Amino acid sequence: MDPIRHIACLAFPEVMSLDVTGPLQVFASANVERQRQGLPLSYVLHLLGPEAGPVKTSAGFSLVAEQAWREVDPASLDTLLIPGGMHMQSLCKDIELLDWLRQAEPHVRRLGSICSGALVLAATGLLDGRQATTHWSDVTALSRHAEVDVQGDRLHTYDPEGRDGDAHVFTSAGVTAGIDLALALVEADLGRPIALAVARHLVLFLRRPGGQTQFSALLTPDPSRTPRLAALLEWIPANLGADLSLEALAAQAKMAPRSLSRLFAQELGMGPGKYVERVRVEAARTLLQDAQASIARVAHLTGFGHPENLRRTFHKHLSVSPQEYAERFGRPTSD
Known part of the structure; x- marks a missing residue:
C-alpha cells in the first residue's frame, strides 16, 4: 500500500499566495485523481504559520494556518516547502525559524523552496555546495551566498536521480515554477501517468523540465534596475539581426569592450x-508562441541565421526544440 505523505508549506505575513496555493493544489489534485482511479489518498496537506490562524498574503486576503511551525515535529513531515513573498530580509534574520529549518532538514525526506523562499534556505546554510535557483529578480541577492551554486536560468533544481540537481534539498524559480516543481515531486512519488492527469486537469504543460530557463523580461528591460546599461538594453531587442558582438555592443555603448563586460557582470550577472543569446531566445520564443513566422523565418529575424543554430541554442535554454515549443505553446509552425 502506498504511504501517506504529509506535505507542509510555510506561511508568513505578505507571503505570495500562488507560491502556497499553486503547489498545494497540485498535490490535492493528485489525491482527486487517485480517488477517481479507486486508489487511496497519497497526500495530507498542512499550512504552517508563525501562529495558528489567519496569515495575510501579499494579495491582501488571508490564508489560515492550522498550526505554528515551531509546534510541528519535522519527523512527521515528508516534504516541507518554503514559499516566497514580500519582506524576505526579515524572514532571513529570524533565528528561531532558521534553527528550526536546520533541525528539520535531516528528518524530512524533501526540503524545498519556491521563488524567493530560496533566500531563507540560503540563510540557513543548507544550500551551501548545492545548486539553487530563485525568481530572476532575486538571483543577485542569492548570489551573495558565495557557497551556493546559483543557476538563475533554471525553473527548479529538484532531480530524484541526483544527476542534475538534488532529491533532498532543492529550490524553484518564481511563482508558476513552484507548480512545475510540485508536478515533478508528484511524478517521482506516483509516476508519470498520475502527474500527467493532474497537469491535464489543471490545464498545465507537463512538464517544463527543471533545467529549462525562466521566461524573463529581457525584451522589456527595466531601466531603473540597470541605469548604466538602459539605453543599450533597449537597443538590443530592436537590432537582433545586426552584429551584436562584444566590439559592436561596446561601440554602440561608447565604451571599451572590457569596461562593458565588467558592467554587464556587475549589473546583470552575465557577460x-x-x-x-538569451534575448534572441526570448524573442524567438515569443514569435513561435504567437505563430508569427515559420521556424526558418524566426531564425533569420532573431539573428540565429540558420534554423539549426536556433534549434541548438533553443534546446540549450528551454530543453525543447523550436518545433516542440510551437506545438505546445502556440499553433504549429512549418518551415
Whole structure:
C-alpha cells in the first residue's frame, strides 16, 4: 500500500499566495485523481504559520494556518516547502525559524523552496555546495551566498536521480515554477501517468523540465534596475539581426569592450554574449508562441541565421526544440 505523505508549506505575513496555493493544489489534485482511479489518498496537506490562524498574503486576503511551525515535529513531515513573498530580509534574520529549518532538514525526506523562499534556505546554510535557483529578480541577492551554486536560468533544481540537481534539498524559480516543481515531486512519488492527469486537469504543460530557463523580461528591460546599461538594453531587442558582438555592443555603448563586460557582470550577472543569446531566445520564443513566422523565418529575424543554430541554442535554454515549443505553446509552425 502506498504511504501517506504529509506535505507542509510555510506561511508568513505578505507571503505570495500562488507560491502556497499553486503547489498545494497540485498535490490535492493528485489525491482527486487517485480517488477517481479507486486508489487511496497519497497526500495530507498542512499550512504552517508563525501562529495558528489567519496569515495575510501579499494579495491582501488571508490564508489560515492550522498550526505554528515551531509546534510541528519535522519527523512527521515528508516534504516541507518554503514559499516566497514580500519582506524576505526579515524572514532571513529570524533565528528561531532558521534553527528550526536546520533541525528539520535531516528528518524530512524533501526540503524545498519556491521563488524567493530560496533566500531563507540560503540563510540557513543548507544550500551551501548545492545548486539553487530563485525568481530572476532575486538571483543577485542569492548570489551573495558565495557557497551556493546559483543557476538563475533554471525553473527548479529538484532531480530524484541526483544527476542534475538534488532529491533532498532543492529550490524553484518564481511563482508558476513552484507548480512545475510540485508536478515533478508528484511524478517521482506516483509516476508519470498520475502527474500527467493532474497537469491535464489543471490545464498545465507537463512538464517544463527543471533545467529549462525562466521566461524573463529581457525584451522589456527595466531601466531603473540597470541605469548604466538602459539605453543599450533597449537597443538590443530592436537590432537582433545586426552584429551584436562584444566590439559592436561596446561601440554602440561608447565604451571599451572590457569596461562593458565588467558592467554587464556587475549589473546583470552575465557577460554581453550570454545576455544577447538569451534575448534572441526570448524573442524567438515569443514569435513561435504567437505563430508569427515559420521556424526558418524566426531564425533569420532573431539573428540565429540558420534554423539549426536556433534549434541548438533553443534546446540549450528551454530543453525543447523550436518545433516542440510551437506545438505546445502556440499553433504549429512549418518551415
